[in-house]
Amino acid sequence: MDKGLFALMRGPRITHLFFADDSLLFTKATTRDCAKLQEILLLYERASGQQVNRDKTTIFFSKATPTATQSAIKDTLGVPIIKQYEKYLGLSSFVGKNRTACFTQLKERVWSKLMGWKEKLLSQAGREVLIKSIAQAIPTYTMSCFGLPNRLCQDLESMIRKFWWGHGPDKNKICWIKWSSLCCQKDSGGMGFRELQADTKTKCSYAWQSILKARDVIKNGIVWRVGNGKNIKIWKQRWLLEDNHHKVITPIPSILADSIVSELISPQTKQWDASLIDSIFFPYDATAIKSIPLSEGSPEDKPFWLGTSTGQYTVRSGYKFLQVEELKSQPSCSNLKPMERIWKDVWSLQVPKKIQVFMWCTLKDSLPSKLNLKKRHVVADPGCEMCAAPTEDILHALWDCPQAQAAWRGDTRLGEVRRSKFLNFTELWCHVRELEPPFDMEMFSTICWAIWHRRNKVRLKQPVDKADHIPVFAWEYIQEFQSSQEAPLPNPSSRPQAQWRKPTACGFKVNYDGAVFVQTTEAGIGIVVRNASGNPVATLSQKIKFPLSVEATEAMAARRAVRFALELGLIEVEFEGDSCIITEALNGEKYSRAVFGVIIEDAKALAQRLHTYSFHHVKRLGNSVAHALARRAQFCNVPNDRMESVPPNIQHLLFLDAS
Incomplete structure (x- = not known):
């Protein structure tokens, strides 16, 4: 009893497993x-005053246990025998060779939901909500523990x-766009549906193989964060931080093949x-290389996950990482920015969801x-039924057709566009925008949207x-629609304070901010120090290399x-910045693996030299002086x-804070 059982050959021995309020x-x-087990349970009952509930206790035997032995043990323990634990917490307790059959109930549950919705009148926008919130959510719990078979x-x-x-x-309708395209993010032209086969790669697989299945995904998305640089090989590991540029591409000089990053740091x-x-x-x-921020100390090098701001791996970020890798492997135009802007514009339209989906289609x-x-071999004649034009594409149906032009003719702003x-329709959209x-x-x-629905009614007489x-x-x-979406204005008394406030104690308040200068790939730092009366003690504007x-x-x-x-010799200081992420990082450990984590650790270590200190977040309006100093850099x-003192062109902001 005290040795337990082997979980597998040459594996660990297991004596017990505890899950919530259940014990195995x-x-x-x-x-x-x-x-011996019975003695242990009786001893526990006498010592704790708690008693095993025999009505809720069962015993399970392996197939190799003789029937006579099972009966003897059952009489000894006084609990019933069961053939198999079918489910535990809603999941299958045992997964055999026929994995598809084991998870058939998932398919049945999704099917029953979809069939229940079929009889309701749903727009595609309504279907999108139901797919994301229910149909694709049903397998998620199971997928968090098991890798589903590809066929399922x-x-x-x-x-x-x-x-x-x-x-x-x-009825059978045409699938106009392939599923992998629908599963792209909305800013990439998809609908943001989840591709289950990709999603299951980022979650667990069967039993002890769970870590191994997601290992390759994590490995491909991990980059080293430079600390002291002593554990990073320059040419053999991923440590650069630019998008799509994580390994050095410069040919390896023979004498530097095993060089480490610390050799590049003074x-x-x-x-x-x-x-x-x-x-x-x-x-x-x-x-x-030179854009990577370095610590002022000598912290250890750490691997971090590229897909999150915290540097920690999550299933959601792993799924997005796989999507991006899939897009990279597909042919596409060299510049995707114009299309990304189009999709952003479509999904930000202040119109009903069904019109957003219509414009996406x-x-x-x-x-x-x-x-x-006609391209799908559904009809033989591609001609327009409204005006007898030889070809009706989407641009013709919504713009070029005389019936459509009758709807556009009343707006004089579109006169030049009509000429x-x-x-295609995308060119028209960009021109109007x-x-x-x-x-x-x-x-x-x-x-x-209205022209298209009118066209459909005409076709149906x-x-x-x-x-x-x-x-x-x-x-x-x-x-x-827009009047129904208007939210009530918040109570002014409940709005968070945005103005600058004097330090609460008798010490000093230091406001800081950063600014980015895209044209010169530089950045600026602005700092203003004020005393308990709100008067400026010192200011700083500093230009630095943009740290990516x-x-x-x-x-x-x-x-x-x-x-x-x-440097100013202060001992009691309140620090304020307008970055919520940085303030949270300075006050906790959430961002310890982030790219900027080494800088945060430096700031924390320096702050330990002060007698008292605190880090607070303030809105941009309350940090205007520091922001102006950062831009001035x-x-x-x-x-x-x-x-x-504060420069003359910024003093008006100081007066606003004082008032």
Whole structure:
């Protein structure tokens, strides 16, 4: 009994497992061991005053246990025998070779939900909500412990995909866009659905293999954070921080093959040895190396996860990482920024969700126009039924068709646009979006949606209003929707204080901020020190090399603020910054593995030299002086401009704080 059982050959011995208020005890199937177990339980009952509930206690035997032995042990313990523990906490207790059969109930649950929704009238926007909140949420709990078979994932995705496109028992509709594209993030042109086969790679697999299954995902997303650089091989490990640039690409000099990163850091200044780096590496690598922020101490090098601001791995970030890697492997245009802006504009429209989804379908060329139907071999004639044009694509249906033009003709701002020619609807969207003065894209989208629905009614011989009535309908529709979305104004008394406040004690308050200068790849630090009366004691504007992220810039500003307070000989200090992340990092351990974690550790270590100190968050309005000083650093002729008073062009902000 005291030795337990082997979980597997050459594996660990297990005597017991505790889950919440349940206990699982393991012993050999002999009357001697079971009698010993009975003695232990009776001893526990006498010592604790608690008694084992025999009605809720069961015993399970392996297949190799003889029936006679089972009966003897059952009589000894006085508890019933069960054939198998079917489920525990909603999950299968045993997973055999037929894994698909083991998880069949997942498929049945998803199917029953989808069939229950089929009879309801749902727009695609409504289907999106149900898919994300219910259909794709059902397998999540099981996937947190088990890796689902690929066949089961494919079946679940097939059911969800058909539901999205409107399939039913008596109708089959066209799937206009492949599932992998629908699973892309919305800012990449997808709907943000979850690809179960990719998601299961980021979670656990069966039993003890769970860690190994996600190991490759984590390994590919891990980068070393430079501390003292003694554990990082320059050419053999991933340690650069730029996007898509984590390993050095400069050819390896034979004499430097095993060099470590610490050899690139000056031991005197604890900064990068710029001349050495420039002499060894390509400019592309040299720039990336010199932009990595370094600690003023000598902390250990640490691996961190690229996908989160904290540097800690999460399942959500692992899934997004796999999506990005998949997109990299697919052919695409060299510049995706214009399309990312289009998708951002679509999903930020202040219109009903169904119109957002309609515009997404339009820009993805997935509306059932006559031309698209002909491409799918659904119809033979691609001509427009409204005007007898030989081809009806989406651009024609929503813009070029005379019936559609009747809806657009009333707006004089579109006169120049109507005289232009476009290759597709995306070109039209971009042209309208760039109009000056800006055109109301909510109005544009709603008119397009109304034109399409009118076109469908005409095809079905249903009564319709005149096309020139559409703009009035669209305007009223938008007004009704937006008025229903307006939230009540918050009570002024409940709003958080945003103005600068004097320090609560008799000490000093140090406000700090960082600013980024994109054009020069530099950054600025601004610091203002004020006494208990609110009068400025000293200010600082400092120009630094941009450390690749806004958070790292703010962290360097916080570190410089603490050092500045020490240089001034202060002992009681309140520090304030307008970065919530940095303030949270300074007050806890959440961001200890973040890229800027070494800078935060420096700031904390420096602050220990003060008698009393605290770190607080303040809104930008209460940090305006420090922000202006940080912006001023761009025009400073010296890298470290320290003053005993506030510059004249910033003094009005000081007066506003005082008032």
